[in-house]
Amino acid sequence: MDFCVLIPYHNDFEDLVRSVNSISYDTGKFCVVIVDDGSTKKLTKYELLPRIKSGVSVSIVRLEKNQGIIVALNTGLQYILDSVNCPYIARLDCGDICDQSRFKAQVSYLNEHPDIDFLGSWCTFTNYSTSESYLYKTPxxxxxxVKEMNFRNVFIHPTVMWRRRAVELYPDNYPHAEDYGLFYRQIKKVRSAILPLSLVTCKINPNGISLKNRNAQLDSRIAVVKAMSENRILSTLGILKIKLLKILPFTLVFQLKKMLSAGLAPSDGIQILTSSTSKPKGI
Structure with missing residues (x-):
């Protein structure tokens, strides 16, 4: 088995089905671990298996009560480390869709670059209600x-894949930015890379946890930069940027991304795509 995909789940069955069905790889060479974080209706294989591709190996880990994303992720990671024999572990969220080439590209890259322990990719953010999208590009x-992490999370969560030896549990002291805290900590210990391809389409959910807790997330991002950065100048600039984001409402930030995308430098990471423009191959 080449890799295992970790998916946290809570009352989002149809999006889970779409996400699992977007995983394209050789049958028998990967598995999926789903952590049901106290859903109102417990997720069962009896319900799930008829809706997904045949031959996909699925394990469901149940939390009897809803305990939040950090507990769900750490429970899933620990389960994989204890029970699944595979060299790589990947992430995906309900509602996010993988390009057909994602896992072959990531496994191939890690196989060919043994010095890289942590790998991400570019992604396409999409609001399915408005059909507006933008391509998130990074170094x-x-x-x-390492430099860019002072300003933003370079690794979009559902795009990442770890080499097993590099896996660590998520910190619990950066609420709503636990991924940023973990990834920043890891790049200080291991070498990382980003594939310059849009390999995941990430769903923009106006009612999602991230946007509902945006201010708390931005506060946690500031705490991460303060704790992790080793460059005083870049960290100061990064914190100023995050504080500016706290002043601006997300709707305005999104519109600014759309307006400025065509002329932005690659490091700014935004290229607008709309329903009428061509999307990256396979998306």
């Missing part, structure tokens, strides 16, 4: 990634 080599 791709480790040194540039």
């Amino acid at each position: 791709t080599d480790h040194e540039a990634i």
